[in-house]
Amino acid sequence: MKNDTHFSLSRRDLLRTTTANLAGAAIVGLAGPITASAIQNPKPTDFQIACMTLPYSQFPLMRALNGIKSAGYEFVAWGTSHRETSGGNRIPIMPTDAPVQTARELAKQCRGIGLEPLMMFSTIYPEAADGLKVLTHRLRQAAAGGVPQILTFGHTKGGNRKLWIERFRKLGPIARDLGVVLVVKQHGGSTGTGEACAEIVREVDDPGIRVNYDAGNVMDYLNVDPIPDIRKCADVVHSFCMKDHRNWPQDQDCGPGFGEIDHYRLLHAVAVTGRSMPLCCENIFAPLVPRPTDPKGVDELARRVRQFLETVIAGLGTLKK
Numbered sequence: 001m002k003n004d005t006h007f008s009l010s011r012r013d014l015l016r017t018t019t020a021n022l023a024g025a026a027i028v029g030l031a032g033p034i035t036a037s038a039i040q041n042p043k044p045t046d047f048q049i050a051c052m053t054l055p056y057s058q059f060p061l062m063r064a065l066n067g068i069k070s071a072g073y074e075f076v077a078w079g080t081s082h083r084e085t086s087g088g089n090r091i092p093i094m095p096t097d098a099p100v101q102t103a104r105e106l107a108k109q110c111r112g113i114g115l116e117p118l119m120m121f122s123t124i125y126p127e128a129a130d131g132l133k134v135l136t137h138r139l140r141q142a143a144a145g146g147v148p149q150i151l152t153f154g155h156t157k158g159g160n161r162k163l164w165i166e167r168f169r170k171l172g173p174i175a176r177d178l179g180v181v182l183v184v185k186q187h188g189g190s191t192g193t194g195e196a197c198a199e200i201v202r203e204v205d206d207p208g209i210r211v212n213y214d215a216g217n218v219m220d221y222l223n224v225d226p227i228p229d230i231r232k233c234a235d236v237v238h239s240f241c242m243k244d245h246r247n248w249p250q251d252q253d254c255g256p257g258f259g260e261i262d263h264y265r266l267l268h269a270v271a272v273t274g275r276s277m278p279l280c281c282e283n284i285f286a287p288l289v290p291r292p293t294d295p296k297g298v299d300e301l302a303r304r305v306r307q308f309l310e311t312v313i314a315g316l317g318t319l320k321k
Contacts, residue, residue: 067296107144139171168209184197216261254285256284259287
């Protein structure tokens with residue numbers, strides 16, 4: 001993968017890029033409560049580094065939560081199922097038809113060990129036959145648990161744009177009423193870039209529907225450089241699924257810092273939004289070597305990824321001084 005034209009990550013570049021993004025968002029009415037003063041005086045983004053339970057899917061959910069906490073995280077994202085007994089079937093964390101009380105209880109468990117839940121998977125495509133019904137209930141589950149974002153994405157062959165827009169326009173007001181944001185990320189096909197997802201979100205034009213950015217998927221499915229792509233959608237990005245990717249020596253997803261994606265440039269695009277921005281680590285594994293079979297090995301990888309992202313965020317912070 002080749003990056004676009006080299007640029008210096010200076011304070012001037014940072015403010016110029018973000019101001020342009022915010023100004024564009026304000027013009028199309030998508031930036032929410034962003035004012036002229038906010039554009040002139042952009043505030044740093046509050047990056048919230050979370051680990052998904054997904055990398056621990058071979059182990060029980062409570063082991064995942066305790067491992068994430070021991071790896072130094074304050075935030076967690078739920079996704080999607082766990083093997084509660086050795087050799088047993090995976091059990092969904094939150095079934096699509098689970099009563100909202102189930103989400104409330106799981107959120108209470110997370111907070112009881114010091115983890116704030118930031119996101120949960122919808123586990124359904126927006127164009128599915130029962131997509132509207134399931135996504136509506138997912139929003140209610142999230143609201144009950146105080147989980148601020150629900151994640152959805154399209155089929156790898158692409159989504160039904162017309163149907164997406166129709167359903168998102170119905171879901172947006174529901175999400176806002178519940179205090180939840182439905183975020184859509186890239187997953188190959190016609191919705192495989194941030195630019196494509198942003199076009200849909202801008203047409204929907206509802207603050208309850210936003211973009212989640214997955215740089216690893218952009219590079220993996222379409223072999224598109226995520227750095228210029230995220231600049232085309234930064235104004236509507238409200239969270240990330242964090243994963244890296246390598247094209248060499250093997251085409252493979254991996255944890256942030258283990259691949260070819262420049263995370264300084266990636267996060268620079270959204271470094272002064274003034275918003276809280278969940279960075280939910282979906283893949284924490286090292287390339288080429290086998291994945292750990294002992295949960296302690298997963299804990300160590302989770303810790304390394306957290307430390308890497310903290311280093312990147314700290315570095316970007318110095319550019320605003």
